Amino acid sequence: MEHISEKRYPVSAKDYKLCEEVGEGGSATVYKALCIPLNETVAIKVLDLERCNNDLDDMRREEQTMSLIDHPNVLQAHCSFTTGHSLWVVMPYMGGGSCLHIMKSAYPEGFEEPIIATLLHETLKALVYLHAHGQIHRDVKAGNILIDSNGAVKLADSRVSACMFDTGDRQRSRNTFVGTSCWMAPEVMQQLHGYDFKADIWSFGITALELAHGHASFSNKSPMKVLLMTLQSAPPGLDYERDMRFSKSFKEMVAACLVKDPKKRPTSEKLLKHHFFKHAQLNEYVARTILDGLDPLEERFRVLKAKEANLLVQKKALYEDKEQLSQQEYIKGISAWNFNLEDLKSQAALIQDFDGISNAEDPDMGMKQRHRHNNVELTAERLSHERANHSTAAPSHEDGFSDLHDLESSLPSFAIKPLQALKGCFDVGDDDVDGSSPSWKGTAQTDSEQQVLTKLSANVVNQDGEANEGGNSGRSSSLPRNVVMENKKCFSGPLMPDDNISSKKIVGDENRDFVQPKHQSERNYSGPLLYRQRRETNNLSSAEDLSEGAVVQRKGRFKVTSADLNPKGPTNCYFNSVCGGSSSPSTSSLTAASVLPSLQCILQQNIMQREEILKLIKYVEQSSDKQMESTEAATNDLLQILPASARERELQAQLINLQQSAGNLVEELQRQKMKNTQLERRLNALVYK
Ligand SMILES: Nc1ncnc2c1ncn2[C@@H]1O[C@H](COP(=O)(O)OP(=O)(O)OP(=O)(O)O)[C@@H](O)[C@H]1O
Numbered sequence: 001m002e003h004i005s006e007k008r009y010p011v012s013a014k015d016y017k018l019c020e021e022v023g024e025g026g027s028a029t030v031y032k033a034l035c036i037p038l039n040e041t042v043a044i045k046v047l048d049l050e051r052c053n054n055d056l057d058d059m060r061r062e063e064q065t066m067s068l069i070d071h072p073n074v075l076q077a078h079c080s081f082t083t084g085h086s087l088w089v090v091m092p093y094m095g096g097g098s099c100l101h102i103m104k105s106a107y108p109e110g111f112e113e114p115i116i117a118t119l120l121h122e123t124l125k126a127l128v129y130l131h132a133h134g135q136i137h138r139d140v141k142a143g144n145i146l147i148d149s150n151g152a153v154k155l156a157d158s159r160v161s162a163c164m165f166d167t168g169d170r171q172r173s174r175n176t177f178v179g180t181s182c183w184m185a186p187e188v189m190q191q192l193h194g195y196d197f198k199a200d201i202w203s204f205g206i207t208a209l210e211l212a213h214g215h216a217s218f219s220n221k222s223p224m225k226v227l228l229m230t231l232q233s234a235p236p237g238l239d240y241e242r243d244m245r246f247s248k249s250f251k252e253m254v255a256a257c258l259v260k261d262p263k264k265r266p267t268s269e270k271l272l273k274h275h276f277f278k279h280a281q282l283n284e285y286v287a288r289t290i291l292d293g294l295d296p297l298e299e300r301f302r303v304l305k306a307k308e309a310n311l312l313v314q315k316k317a318l319y320e321d322k323e324q325l326s327q328q329e330y331i332k333g334i335s336a337w338n339f340n341l342e343d344l345k346s347q348a349a350l351i352q353d354f355d356g357i358s359n360a361e362d363p364d365m366g367m368k369q370r371h372r373h374n375n376v377e378l379t380a381e382r383l384s385h386e387r388a389n390h391s392t393a394a395p396s397h398e399d400g401f402s403d404l405h406d407l408e409s410s411l412p413s414f415a416i417k418p419l420q421a422l423k424g425c426f427d428v429g430d431d432d433v434d435g436s437s438p439s440w441k442g443t444a445q446t447d448s449e450q451q452v453l454t455k456l457s458a459n460v461v462n463q464d465g466e467a468n469e470g471g472n473s474g475r476s477s478s479l480p481r482n483v484v485m486e487n488k489k490c491f492s493g494p495l496m497p498d499d500n501i502s503s504k505k506i507v508g509d510e511n512r513d514f515v516q517p518k519h520q521s522e523r524n525y526s527g528p529l530l531y532r533q534r535r536e537t538n539n540l541s542s543a544e545d546l547s548e549g550a551v552v553q554r555k556g557r558f559k560v561t562s563a564d565l566n567p568k569g570p571t572n573c574y575f576n577s578v579c580g581g582s583s584s585p586s587t588s589s590l591t592a593a594s595v596l597p598s599l600q601c602i603l604q605q606n607i608m609q610r611e612e613i614l615k616l617i618k619y620v621e622q623s624s625d626k627q628m629e630s631t632e633a634a635t636n637d638l639l640q641i642l643p644a645s646a647r648e649r650e651l652q653a654q655l656i657n658l659q660q661s662a663g664n665l666v667e668e669l670q671r672q673k674m675k676n677t678q679l680e681r682r683l684n685a686l687v688y689k
Contacts, residue, residue: 027048073123075091076088096291105304116211117395118280127200127268127270137200152283186231189230202262218236256274354575
């Protein structure tokens, strides 16, 4: 084992001469420097204490922990001290730079397998050491795998690593949220039950993909999207077709790391025995293969920085939207995003605004955006189909995640608030991370994934303020287009007595009543405009035929069935939407096209209600007429015999009142009818515009 020399490094800034910048991190700049008394080249990481949120004591403690680490594959700090508003961490100078920088400079498509095997083998040895010493690194990525000029590989940035020894509880899971999104394990993102050293194994798997492709999976995505993709989708992996140049054992090793259930991931020690690492070479091979011919680190960094600054300017001009800007964090090499609520809110806002923004980096996305405009109604169908497809189809695009574009791009048409969806994602139960859940491995979608998706889709629907009813929403894998989600009834106003707002619905066979479950008829379906894009109950597909009469009229996504118009008596409105209610939709999230069907529905519902009122009035008039006739007859008979009693006079007065009310109602209805007609004309004009 290599031991750091017993040399004493000075802890005063005046003993160092900062030379060129060789790296930039989230909160630090790294310089090549000269330690004057020792006449030795070192690297100094300068952290601006005013800029970073970390508590100085915490940082000190971490640096001390770091200096206790002693392993040839872990970058150990020589010393650290504060100067002015900065913390200086003095480290060995790694002349090759980070794997990320090397790839950016010379291997944009990633390294060859023997190099990858060697780099990963050395990194894994560092992880075995850290884990054995109760440490989780929490930031394993190509940017933290450094190479010195001899080809020695060291895992850097233990600054963020968590010491598990402080309470003596080695297996204690962490609940803090530090790290880097693309490399972050799902359980870290979920923040539910904490996480342990297996989180490093996930990051190690993502790093393997990064070294193979030249970039990490989702590296061009916003943190929000990375989060959604990591949680919802099948794990990334080496693709059969795209990654043909890589061996089966490499693919297997990556697949073993990228299992969503941390319990099913191997420990670092076990992973080290994987036959993939038999291909690992010596340091000298690394130096000879990838460092030979490279410019000095400071020179490469200068060129890269200039290139990236240029790129940023171009991108800034191209995309004013913040999502693109957030991607620049990655381009700049800064990857330690903080997942605080505000970040997520702004990301969520961006996704909402995404509609209509073309994505030059992803032409498919642009296509899909356009397609979505033309096909708003398909969204939920696609959501569920894609879930279904995802579970069966082998990933055919980069990292097997391209379908997620569809899923995500479909979200805004529901006026989804991704933050809420995200909360839904986080709000997963114990089973979600339970080892008893079906294997995450392969492409089959597990219950946990399905749950997350179900929650997501439930949230999609819930955007309009209606509670998600029961657990029947998410599993349907097909959602016929143009199908009315009319299982919910709308009962607006006290027009019909309870018995009439019956739990019955006349079905095709008029002699047969379809009894709605009691709870359904009791539910209050008042609510704002609701685009119900999913089947409400599991039985809907079969119930559609049973519970609906023939369609007699279609209004956009809604239809009127013969059941609705059944003349047998007062009927219910079978439009699920717009049944009164106080809340109104968020106007910012509505487009004219999306509102029209609902307007049509309101109007249709109005017409239906008017008809109901008329029927009821007629019914009242008829029965009151009959009653009047019989009362009059009886009264006349009685008058001939006896003088009218007080009770009879009261009855007569009531009947007259009733008739007057009915008359008033008819007048009111006439006025409403005129207004409706005007509205209908305006709406039709809008529809045919
Ligand atoms: N000892 C070193 N020798 C040479 N280059 C270094 C050394 N330490 C870091 N670097 C370079 O500086 C870059 C930034 O280092 P830092 O540790 O801050 O990176 P980071 O992990 O990306 O930061 P963060 O995770 O905070 O964004 C590294 O990616 C690497 O290229």
